[in-house]
Amino acid sequence: MSILGNRVLRREDPKFLTVGGTYVGDLELPGALHVVFVRSPLAHGVIRSIDTDEARAAPGVVGVFTNADLGAGPMTPMGMVNQSMVRPLLAEGRVRYVGEPVAAVLAETHAAGVDAAELVAVDYEPLPVVVDPVTAAETGAPILFDDVGTNIAFELNFGEDPSFFDGCDVVVRQRILNQRVAPCPLEVRSAVAEMVDGRLRFHASTQAPHDVRSTLARYLGMEESAVHVVSPDVGGGFGAKGGVYAEEVVVAALARNLNRPVRWTETRSESMLGFGHGRAQMQDVAIGATSDGKIQAYRLNVLQDCGAYPDMGAVLPFLTRLMAPGVYAIPKVECSSRSVVTNTVPVTAYRGAGRPEATAAIERAIDCLAAELRLDPAEVRRRNYIATDAFPVTTAVGTEYDTGDYAMALERALEVAGYEELRAEQARRRSAVAPDLSSEGAGGGLAPRSKQLGIGLSSYVEITAPMGGGEFGAVEVKPDGKVVVRTGTSPHGQGHATAWSMLVADAMGVSLEDIEVVHGDTDVVPRGGGTMGSRSLQLGGVAVSQAAVEVVDRGRQLAADLLEAAPDDVVLDKTMGRFHVAGTPSISRTWAELGAASLDRDGQALQAEVDFEAPGPTFPFGTHVSVVEVDLDTGQVELVRHISVDDAGRVLNPLLFGGQVHGGIAQGAAQALFEEFRYDADGNPLTANLADYSFVSAAELPSYEWTYTETPTGKNALGVKGIGEAGTIGSTPAVQNAVCDALSHLGVRHVDMPATPVRVWEAVSAASSSVPAAAAAARSEPANATNGGA
Amino acid sequence: MKVEVRINGRSVAAEVEPRMLLVQFIREVAGLKGTNIGCDTTSCGACTVLLDGQSVKSCTMLAAQADGLDVMTIEGLAPDAGDGSAPGATALLHPVQRAFHEHHGLQCGFCTPGMVMAVTSLIAEAEPGSLDEAAVRVGLEGNLCRCTGYHNIVEAALAAAREAGVAAGATE
Ligand code: FES
Ligand code: FES
Numbered sequence: 001m002s003i004l005g006n007r008v009l010r011r012e013d014p015k016f017l018t019v020g021g022t023y024v025g026d027l028e029l030p031g032a033l034h035v036v037f038v039r040s041p042l043a044h045g046v047i048r049s050i051d052t053d054e055a056r057a058a059p060g061v062v063g064v065f066t067n068a069d070l071g072a073g074p075m076t077p078m079g080m081v082n083q084s085m086v087r088p089l090l091a092e093g094r095v096r097y098v099g100e101p102v103a104a105v106l107a108e109t110h111a112a113g114v115d116a117a118e119l120v121a122v123d124y125e126p127l128p129v130v131v132d133p134v135t136a137a138e139t140g141a142p143i144l145f146d147d148v149g150t151n152i153a154f155e156l157n158f159g160e161d162p163s164f165f166d167g168c169d170v171v172v173r174q175r176i177l178n179q180r181v182a183p184c185p186l187e188v189r190s191a192v193a194e195m196v197d198g199r200l201r202f203h204a205s206t207q208a209p210h211d212v213r214s215t216l217a218r219y220l221g222m223e224e225s226a227v228h229v230v231s232p233d234v235g236g237g238f239g240a241k242g243g244v245y246a247e248e249v250v251v252a253a254l255a256r257n258l259n260r261p262v263r264w265t266e267t268r269s270e271s272m273l274g275f276g277h278g279r280a281q282m283q284d285v286a287i288g289a290t291s292d293g294k295i296q297a298y299r300l301n302v303l304q305d306c307g308a309y310p311d312m313g314a315v316l317p318f319l320t321r322l323m324a325p326g327v328y329a330i331p332k333v334e335c336s337s338r339s340v341v342t343n344t345v346p347v348t349a350y351r352g353a354g355r356p357e358a359t360a361a362i363e364r365a366i367d368c369l370a371a372e373l374r375l376d377p378a379e380v381r382r383r384n385y386i387a388t389d390a391f392p393v394t395t396a397v398g399t400e401y402d403t404g405d406y407a408m409a410l411e412r413a414l415e416v417a418g419y420e421e422l423r424a425e426q427a428r429r430r431s432a433v434a435p436d437l438s439s440e441g442a443g444g445g446l447a448p449r450s451k452q453l454g455i456g457l458s459s460y461v462e463i464t465a466p467m468g469g470g471e472f473g474a475v476e477v478k479p480d481g482k483v484v485v486r487t488g489t490s491p492h493g494q495g496h497a498t499a500w501s502m503l504v505a506d507a508m509g510v511s512l513e514d515i516e517v518v519h520g521d522t523d524v525v526p527r528g529g530g531t532m533g534s535r536s537l538q539l540g541g542v543a544v545s546q547a548a549v550e551v552v553d554r555g556r557q558l559a560a561d562l563l564e565a566a567p568d569d570v571v572l573d574k575t576m577g578r579f580h581v582a583g584t585p586s587i588s589r590t591w592a593e594l595g596a597a598s599l600d601r602d603g604q605a606l607q608a609e610v611d612f613e614a615p616g617p618t619f620p621f622g623t624h625v626s627v628v629e630v631d632l633d634t635g636q637v638e639l640v641r642h643i644s645v646d647d648a649g650r651v652l653n654p655l656l657f658g659g660q661v662h663g664g665i666a667q668g669a670a671q672a673l674f675e676e677f678r679y680d681a682d683g684n685p686l687t688a689n690l691a692d693y694s695f696v697s698a699a700e701l702p703s704y705e706w707t708y709t710e711t712p713t714g715k716n717a718l719g720v721k722g723i724g725e726a727g728t729i730g731s732t733p734a735v736q737n738a739v740c741d742a743l744s745h746l747g748v749r750h751v752d753m754p755a756t757p758v759r760v761w762e763a764v765s766a767a768s769s770s771v772p773a774a775a776a777a778a779r780s781e782p783a784n785a786t787n788g789g790a
Numbered sequence: 791m792k793v794e795v796r797i798n799g800r801s802v803a804a805e806v807e808p809r810m811l812l813v814q815f816i817r818e819v820a821g822l823k824g825t826n827i828g829c830d831t832t833s834c835g836a837c838t839v840l841l842d843g844q845s846v847k848s849c850t851m852l853a854a855q856a857d858g859l860d861v862m863t864i865e866g867l868a869p870d871a872g873d874g875s876a877p878g879a880t881a882l883l884h885p886v887q888r889a890f891h892e893h894h895g896l897q898c899g900f901c902t903p904g905m906v907m908a909v910t911s912l913i914a915e916a917e918p919g920s921l922d923e924a925a926v927r928v929g930l931e932g933n934l935c936r937c938t939g940y941h942n943i944v945e946a947a948l949a950a951a952r953e954a955g956v957a958a959g960a961t962e
Contacts, residue, residue, distance in 0.1 A: 009891060014874025016899030017887040017906065019865050020824030026817075111807070186828045186836060186900040186936050235826070235900030236936050268829040493898030493937045513877070655894050659938060663897065666939030690833035690934070698940035699931040703923065727939075 003506050007655045010498045011512060021233030024190035024205045025265040032192065033062055035251055035264040036113030038103040038120045039273065040095035043131070043343040043683020044142065045124040047093055050103055055119040060112030064120060065104045065254065067092040072220050072253040075246060077310045080318070081154045085145050085341065087309040089219070089246045089253070095124065096144050096308035097343050098685055099273025104250050106262065129343045129683040133282060133305040136340040144308060144341045153310035154339040156317055160299070164332060168288030168296050172368045177752040178357045180280040180305065180677045181670075182272055182687070183350045184695055185492075187235020189275055190265040191248045193255035201228045202252055206244075207237040207490055208530025213522045215244040216252050231520035234492030238667070239349030240276045241492070242532045243312060247274065269689045277677055278350020280305035280313065281320070281357045287365040293373050293380045298330045300361050302337035306347055313347025314339040319354025319466060322399045326362040327406040327459045327621060328384040333396035343683040349532065351667055352462070352725040356732055359460045363733035364740075364750070367457075371744055377457050377737070378419065381410060385459070399463065401619045402713045402721075405647070406459055409709065413623040413645040416705055419455070422627060426453040430745050454628040454742025458734035461621040464534035464648075464722025465614065471535070472527045473543030475504055475551045476607035479599060481577075481592030483510050485517045485547075488528020489540035494724065495656045496536060500544045502653060503718075507548035508555075509574030510591060527611075534620075534722025537652060542716045543612035550608035555579060558598060558606065559589040618713045618721035622646035624665075624734035630742040635761030637739055639669055643705040644730055649713045649721035657723055658706055664727020665704050670696035671728075672735035676754050694754070743767070793853045797822065798866025806853055812846075813837040815853035816863060824864040824903045828934065835933030838904035839863050845911035847904075847932070864903035867910065886910045886950045895946035897937035908933045909947045913954045921951040922958035 015021065052064035067073070067090040075087040091102045103120050107113035128142035135141050136151040144151055165171045192203040200222065204212045209231040217224040234241065247264065255262040266274060282303040289295045302321075306314040317337030324335040366384075370377040385406040386393055394400045429452055472488035485500050497517040504515050518524055529535065552572055559579035560567040571582050580588035589597075598606035627641035642665055651657050674694040678686040687693040712719030732753075739755040740748065747767040751759055794803035795815065802820045816825050816839065825848060828836035837848040840862040848861075871882040880891060886909050889895070896902040912929045913921070921929075926947045927940070935943060951957035 010894065010896075012899070013891045013896060014871070014879055014883070016896055016902050017864075017883060017890055018824075018868065018871050018874040018879075020826065020903045021899040022823070023826070023900065025827075026823040111809075184936055186834065186898065186934065187826070188828070233899065236898040238936070268831070268834075495897070659894050659897055659942060662939035662941040663937045664939070666941075667936070689831045690829040691831035695833070695934055695936075697931045697934060698927040698944060701927075701940055703944060704939070704941050 003502050005651055006653065008498060008502055008653050009655065010495050011501060012495060012497050023187050023233050023235055024192055024203050027192050027203055027232070029192055029194065029261050029263055032261040032263045033106045033108060034110040034113045035254065035262055036105045036107065036110065036117045037101040037247060038105065038117045038122065040091060040098060040100040040102055042095055042124050042126060043098050043129045044127040045095050046127060047091060047095060047102065048123040048125055051121040052103065054121070055105060055116040058112070058116040058119055060108040061116045062106045062108065065106065066090055070250060070253045071257065072249055075219065077153070078315055081310045081314045082148060084148045085153055085310050087246060089250050097345055098683055099345060100308065101247055104254065106254055131342055131344060131679045131681060131683050133303050133340050133342055136342045137303060137338055144343065151340045152338055153306050153341055154314045156321060156337045158334060158336050160334060164297050164299060164334060165288040169291040170372055171286060171288040172365065172372045173286045174365065174368050174750055176283040176285060176361055176364050178279045178281040178283060178360055179753055181278050181350065181675045182677045182693055183238045183240040183275065183278050185236030185238055185241065188266045188268055188271040189245060189247065191251045192263045193252045194261035195255060195259050199226045199228055200252060200256055201230065203230050203232060204248065205234050205241060206231050207241045207492060207532050209490055209520050209522050210488065210528045211530060212244050216249060219249045220253055220256060229522045231490055237492045238351045239353050239532055240278065242349050242530065245274070272688045272693065273345055273685060276311060276313070276348025277307065277345050278347065279357060279671070280347045283357070283361045285361050285365040287369050289369055291373065293369065293375050293383050295328055295330050295384050297332040298325060298362065298365065299334040300324050304337060304339040305344065306339050306341050307344045308341055309346045310339065310341060311346040312349045312353070316354035316357065320358040321397055322463055322466065323355050323358035323461065324362065324397055325395045326359055327386060327461045328362070329386045330396055335397060344679060351664065351728045353533070355462050355725065356729045359458065359729050360733045363458045363737060367737045367740060368749060371749060378410065378414060381457065381459050382407060400616065401461060402616070402715055403711050404461060404619060404621050405711050406621055409621060409623040409645045409647060410459055412707070412709065413625050413643055416645065416707060417625040417643045419625070422453070422455050426455060429453050451629045451631050452742045454630055454738040456626040456734045456736065456738025456741055457623065458730050458737060459623045460726065460730040461619050462726050462729050463617050463619055465538055465617045466533055468617065469529050470611045470613035471529050471539035471543045472525065472611055473540060473547045474607060474609040475544065475547040476605050477551060477591050477595035479592065479596035481514060481590060481595060483508065483515045485515060485544055486525045487517060487519045487540050487544055488525055489536040490520050490528065490530040491536070492531065494531060494536060494660070499537065499541060499652055499656060503541055503545040504548045507545060508552055508591065509572055509577040534724040537720050538618055538716055538722055539612060539614060541652070541720065542718055543610045545718060546612055547608040547610040550610065551606065554606060554608065555591065555594050558594050562589055562597060563587065614715050616715055618649065618715050620646065620648040620721040620723060620726050622726060622730050624730040626731070626734035626738040628735065628738040628742055630739060630760060632764055635757035635764065637673055637755050637760060639673065639702055639735060641702055641705065642669065642731065644727070645707050645709060646723065646726055646730065647709045647711050648723040648726065650710055650719035651708060652720060654708070657708060660723045661706055661727040662704055664725060665731040666696055666701055668728040668731030669701060669735045672732050672753050672755060674700065674754050791854060793857045795853070795856045795859060795861055797861045798863060798869070808854060810853045811849050812851050812853050812856050813848040816848060816861065822863050822865050826900055826903060828900065833934065835908060836901055836904040838907045838933060840907055840911060843914070845908050864906060867906065885953050886913065889946040889950035893942045893946040893949060895938065895943045901933065901935040905933050905935060905943060909950060912947065913951050913956055916951065916956040918956055919958055921948070921956050923948065
């Protein structure tokens with residue numbers, strides 16, 4: 001019986017539960033110097049001078065460095081982006097956001113470094129600041145890169161067809177804010193660098209150690225073979241630890257230049273201003289449909305805030321565009337985007353990276369359309385899903401979806417939620433409190449006072465492993481029968497040690513305890529793409545699984561030689577973990593015997609290395625239903641239920657699957673209701689620590705009602721899709737839609753995220769001051785309508 | 791200044807700077823790295839330990855304030871389980887640790903030591919029959935986790951509470 005698909009407890013847990021993980025900041029490194037960064041207090045300014053004399057003379061200080069001292073960098077943007085927007089490792093000539101590192105102090109203790117950093121005198125000349133991306137895109141806005149002459153870093157412009165909405169009975173428009181958030185893995189950034197036998201050894205808190213290796217080599221001007229990167233335990237990443245940060249390159253450069261061990265761990269407050277932010281899109285949607293709710297055309301224009309330097313954030317709209325139509329069969333789709341730099345923390349990938357934004361836009365648009373047509377949002381979705389028998393299907397933006405069954409996920413979610421009863425309860429609450437709202441005049445101007453119920457739906461489809469590429473996996477049988485697995489993925493909470501062990505145990509008939517999974521060391525694992533974009537299982541897991549199958553083939557061949565039988569006659573008894581000739585189980589060879597025999601006889605280990613390349617990405621999907629209570633007096637929103645039905649193909653371990661979804665739901669709900677990284681107009685951060693930033697806690701969330709279905713993909717032999725980001729993608733719009741739904745009878749059409757009490761209260765107040773109009777509008781027949789902005 | 795703290799039953803004494811925090815004393819002086827630091831505003835709870843049996847965030851106090859007191863960190867909860875790697879070690883875990891394992895209450899593990907200590911204290915201080923889901927959620931408000939969405943942490947806490955006889959509606 002196969003272990004695959006079973007709820008197998010994590011092999012990783014005991015260490016974390018007893019002595020804790022070994023994170024970069026936990027590593028002992030005798031004699032290491034501490035780096036402390038001097039950061040810009042100004043959002044935009046010219047650096048007139050940097051005086052380091054006093055800091056250099058301070059006790060315990062080894063050196064103070066500015067960019068020119070490093071002999072490394074600058075960092076260049078990704079291929080598609082304006083190549084002139086380069087980033088020096090430490091600000092040179094100009095600072096572009098509060099928190100930008102300007103100088104690095106190297107000291108014998110961290111405390112001495114902190115004290116000395118205060119003594120570095122930087123003379124700034126303030127420049128006009130631009131925080132709002134809409135302003136940044138306009139002519140006349142303050143320019144961040146003078147020689148570029150524009151703030152636009154990247155554009156996807158496909159033009160606009162003037163006849164785009166011809167034939168539509170109704171066109172609904174809405175401006176939607178997908179606000180800037182802070183990813184906040186619980187472990188902040190940390191790095192340890194030292195020279196060992198002429199090579200740089202760099203311990204990184206990263207999702208992609210091989211990428212760190214090549215990036216450091218490039219910016220330091222070293223050979224890749226002279227860089228050794230190790231990623232020990234990592235305390236979460238969520239996409240924002242997928243790249244390399246300037247501070248990390250500085251740490252490496254100092255270790256190399258001084259030939260001394262160097263370490264750095266930021267504080268959380270530094271992290272909020274240095275670690276990449278996520279999302280930060282302004283979206284204009286326009287959706288056109290027939291009067292019976294069949295969508296004919298959908299336009300999405302994205303304005304992406306990149307922050308001060310175009311990092312991964314600049315190209316998020318590329319991913320947004322790929323998934324713009326979501327789960328719907330829409331004949332015409334237009335999606336253009338503009339990515340602009342602003343005087344804020346650079347934006348990078350955050351759980352979903354561009355795809356949650358696509359889903360948020362279309363799912364909000366669907367609800368706006370449903371409200372306009374006075375149709376049930378579930379019914380509008382049903383009428384527009386890509387048909388289950390249409391797969392594989394290529395959407396209007398050219399993305400090819402592998403498999404899906406969107407209607408099934410919806411019906412299942414509605415059933416679990418008890419949708420009809422919820423709607424009945426909603427109606428009861430509405431009428432109990434405001435029986436007179438629909439009758440003109442009576443109750444006009446007075447908002448009903450009570451807790452209203454909101455029910456939000458979101459049907460999502462996601463592209464996982466969107467960047468393609470392959471993954472490395474190796475399986476080796478040791479002479480003692482232990483199996484060592486090497487993987488190019490780089491888990492930081494996902495449970496690959498458990499999952500990959502299950503795959504190997506299933507293929508080889510060895511017990512989980514006899515399998516060791518090695519990752520995150522570039523000297524041991526030759527190549528790897530890391531863990532991001534929900535790629536790990538469908539690429540890395542499949543590579544490991546294939547390697548195990550190859551090892552079984554080799555083992556069978558070897559056993560046949562030793563048993564003097566034909567390989568075809570030799571079978572693997574998976575319950576015992578040994579090979580024998582069919583029909584004569586008493587004469588057999590164990591994995592240990594074969595591992596030893598391979599070394600003895602052939603002088604090489606019994607092993608297989610595989611580089612698996614998938615023919616394409618996969619597309620998990622599902623439907624989330626969110627139920628909120630909104631207190632009309634206070635604007636307070638409480639998430640009372642969250643139901644999710646998720647389908648990521650075949651399921652390897654439902655325990656891990658559920659864990660990924662749960663975490664995603666919380667992050668999505670947090671964005672919908674609580675979290676926002678905010679700036680004032682001068683570019684001063686207002687949420688720069690965990691006391692001010694509304695990091696979601698257990699007290700604000702319910703338990704989730706999660707269930708899954710299995711629609712396999714044909715893109716890999718295991719039939720698996722990615723699941724790391726789906727929870728966030730599905731949950732965010734479901735929660736937001738629930739808030740809007742709770743207020744819809746008051747004439748509220750849209751509330752931006754996060755739906756804070758102030759925002760909700762203002763929306764209710766604005767609507768109730770025009771209740772007669774809203775009530776009248778609610779009775780009128782659908783017509784061409786414009787809601788919100790352009 | 792000289793500070794002496796009993797940590798997991800072992801006396802640790804050292805000459806330290808007056809500004810040293812208890813969490814730094816635990817990590818740097820006692821060398822116990824299980825207790826983590828996740829913030830600088832006493833918001834995250836990653837540093838939660840038991841001080842004379844009560845849970846505290848060890849970044850909220852100076853090492854000097856713990857002078858002469860008893861601290862228990864994650865490493866002291868089930869010393870027989872060692873680092874958990876020996877065969878059968880999971881059977882030696884503290885009931886709260888075991889509940890986290892059985893209910894997948896951890897992913898990256900960074901919040902875990904603080905979370906486990908917080909749950910341990912929540913259960914120790916609860917009246918019989920008093921801990922329901924709402925009480926657990928409110929009780930863990932000061933312990934942040936970015937990975938689990940709290941669902942399985944709450945499940946684990948309720949399972950451990952049932953075992954300890956303090957869960958609401960528990961019949962044991
Ligand atoms: S480190 Fe103590 S509460 Fe965050
Ligand atoms: S398990 Fe990662 S922060 Fe809680």
